[in-house]
Amino acid sequence: MKMSDYWTTMASLLGMLAFCQTILQLVFPPELRLAFIHLLTRIGHVFSSHIYFDITEIDGVNTNELYNAVQLYLSSSVTVNGAVSSSNNTRLSLTRVPNSSSVTFGLSNNDRITDVFNGVTVLWEHVVVQRQVQSFSWRPMPEEKRGFTLQINKRDKTLVLDSYLDYIVGKSEEIRRKNEERLLYTNSRGVSLDSRSHPWDSVRFKHPSTFETLAMNPEKKKQIMEDLREFANGQGFYQKTGRAWKRGYLLYGPPGTGKSSLIAAMANYLGYDIYDLELTEVQNNSELRKLLMKTSSKSIIVIEDIDCSISLTKRGKIKQNNGCYDPSLTNGSGSITCMEEPGSSVTLSGLLNFTDGLWSCCGSERIFVFTTNHIEKLDSALLRSGRMDMHIHMGFCKFPALKILLKNYLRFEEEDVDGVVLKEMEECVEEAEITPADVSEVLIRNRSDAEKAVKELVCVLKERVLKRRKTVGLKKKKKEEGEEEEEEEEEETEEEHEKRALDSPNRNRELLGFEEDHFKEEDEEEEKEK
Numbered sequence: 001m002k003m004s005d006y007w008t009t010m011a012s013l014l015g016m017l018a019f020c021q022t023i024l025q026l027v028f029p030p031e032l033r034l035a036f037i038h039l040l041t042r043i044g045h046v047f048s049s050h051i052y053f054d055i056t057e058i059d060g061v062n063t064n065e066l067y068n069a070v071q072l073y074l075s076s077s078v079t080v081n082g083a084v085s086s087s088n089n090t091r092l093s094l095t096r097v098p099n100s101s102s103v104t105f106g107l108s109n110n111d112r113i114t115d116v117f118n119g120v121t122v123l124w125e126h127v128v129v130q131r132q133v134q135s136f137s138w139r140p141m142p143e144e145k146r147g148f149t150l151q152i153n154k155r156d157k158t159l160v161l162d163s164y165l166d167y168i169v170g171k172s173e174e175i176r177r178k179n180e181e182r183l184l185y186t187n188s189r190g191v192s193l194d195s196r197s198h199p200w201d202s203v204r205f206k207h208p209s210t211f212e213t214l215a216m217n218p219e220k221k222k223q224i225m226e227d228l229r230e231f232a233n234g235q236g237f238y239q240k241t242g243r244a245w246k247r248g249y250l251l252y253g254p255p256g257t258g259k260s261s262l263i264a265a266m267a268n269y270l271g272y273d274i275y276d277l278e279l280t281e282v283q284n285n286s287e288l289r290k291l292l293m294k295t296s297s298k299s300i301i302v303i304e305d306i307d308c309s310i311s312l313t314k315r316g317k318i319k320q321n322n323g324c325y326d327p328s329l330t331n332g333s334g335s336i337t338c339m340e341e342p343g344s345s346v347t348l349s350g351l352l353n354f355t356d357g358l359w360s361c362c363g364s365e366r367i368f369v370f371t372t373n374h375i376e377k378l379d380s381a382l383l384r385s386g387r388m389d390m391h392i393h394m395g396f397c398k399f400p401a402l403k404i405l406l407k408n409y410l411r412f413e414e415e416d417v418d419g420v421v422l423k424e425m426e427e428c429v430e431e432a433e434i435t436p437a438d439v440s441e442v443l444i445r446n447r448s449d450a451e452k453a454v455k456e457l458v459c460v461l462k463e464r465v466l467k468r469r470k471t472v473g474l475k476k477k478k479k480e481e482g483e484e485e486e487e488e489e490e491e492e493t494e495e496e497h498e499k500r501a502l503d504s505p506n507r508n509r510e511l512l513g514f515e516e517d518h519f520k521e522e523d524e525e526e527e528k529e530k
């Protein structure tokens with residue numbers, strides 16, 4: 001057919017359509033016109049190779065969960081940028097819901113978007129029509145009738161019904177968790193703990209720390225992230241192996257090395273709420289148990305500075321008359337490893353029951369995180385394998401972590417820093433034994449002048465190295481002179497050896513590098529100060 005003939009035919013067809021429409025408008029009332037259009041559409045569907053699914057916003061009188069799921073799924077930025085390719089002229093509306101941490105996209109009225117799932121292309125249309133005025137209704141209905149129409153090829157029907165819709169529901173839940181602001185709960189003394197009241201106070205939790213901004217060994221970071229992801233996706237595994245769906249992490253290291261930042265990053269990564277348990281505010285073990293019962297699943301229960309919270313640190317014979325004997329506190333050889341002081345409000349056994357006992361399984365998908373600056377002070381009952389699944393050492397800043405901080409604060413990539421300066425930093429950062437918090441402080445102070453920030457950082461690192469060398473030299477000298485302090489130090493070291501022997505079976509610590517040297521030196525310094 002010639003091009004001119006084609007255009008002539010098209011023009012006459014359009015003319016006919018316009019004529020029919022005018023006749024329809026003149027002759028038939030609107031209701032009849034709508035019915036006629038529906039009929040035409042249905043006839044079209046019979047001969048079409050496609051199949052259509054309508055997902056309306058309101059199903060009868062109930063809200064259709066699937067509509068919300070589809071809306072959320074299609075609105076995620078990931079979907080818009082990746083899996084879903086919108087046609088060029090698709091108009092997206094942007095929304096930011098109160099309390100939400102991100103902007104969401106939405107399909108404008110009667111616009112379309114395509115999605116690809118397992119190699120199958122589907123078409124989504126957002127259909128919005130005015131609702132006809134109702135004379136009476138028990139429940140006020142929205143003025144607009146909204147819904148999504150899913151158009152798929154007839155041959156892909158099984159795939160879509162079997163897995164695509166489930167996939168959308170799962171994905172939308174993930175997006176919802178990510179977008180929603182998380183909550184930070186804390187407990188306070190004297191709050192009523194009856195069955196109806198909530199003993200936790202909550203505030204909105206908006207901590208900016210993420211695994212991306214966290215300065216730590218990238219390998220270690222990857223391991224932690226994988227462990228968390230496996231945990232969150234591990235419902236089947238935990239059920240199959242008969243284990244409670246919970247996991248424990250012990251974070252230890254000097255102040256300012258990012259323990260709290262890591263907890264925030266964990267919560268942001270998984271989209272979990274945080275329960276910051278203040279143990280000193282809990283009056284007894286039964287109150288502790290009640291607090292646990294009032295936590296929700298998908299949450300991280302944190303006890304910071306566990307060594308300072310309750311008397312967990314003393315070893316020796318248990319006082320039979322103080323009523324806190326617990327067989328679980330015996331070590332492998334049967335001897336008692338913990339003594340709890342009379343009058344202490346929450347006991348070690350109470351805490352162990354909290355994390356490990358039958359009560360710990362009410363609710364699921366929960367992570368326990370304990371932090372301490374002094375792992376050597378903790379009782380072995382808390383450290384033994386299986387109790388805290390992963391022991392994570394947050395140590396002084398090393399070169400890979402330093403590079404992350406330079407990127408965070410100065411937007412510096414490795415190639416932006418002068419090669420010689422970078423080498424200087426690499427050489428002295430470990431010996432300087434500087435915490436990420438101290439590095440951050442220098443960088444924040446000079447953040448308006450990146451060059452100056454780097455120069456000052458190098459100066460600080462060098463100063464610290466000199467200071468440390470001096471201290472180590474002094475120590476050596478004193479050792480050679482055989483002072484009294486040496487004996488005390490040796491005693492301490494023996495105790496640490498004993499501790500290490502107890503700790504050695506833990507595989508995770510080996511995996512993550514159980515670097516106690518810092519603590520040893522810290523303690524030696526403390527001892528000297530005394």
Ligand SMILES: Nc1ncnc2c1ncn2[C@@H]1O[C@H](COP(=O)(O)OP(=O)(O)OP(=O)(O)O)[C@@H](O)[C@H]1O
Pocket residue numbers: 213214215216253254255256257258259260261262373394435436437438440
């Ligand atoms: N590993 C890190 N990565 C990024 N920032 C860090 C890191 N460690 C510390 N910081 C910075 O230092 C500040 C203090 O860190 P954080 O509170 O996480 O340390 P901490 O180990 O919990 O200390 P403490 O033992 O005193 O509770 C944080 O606000 C953060 O800006």
Ligand SMILES: [Mg+2]
Pocket residue numbers: 259260261304371
């Ligand atoms: Mg902290």
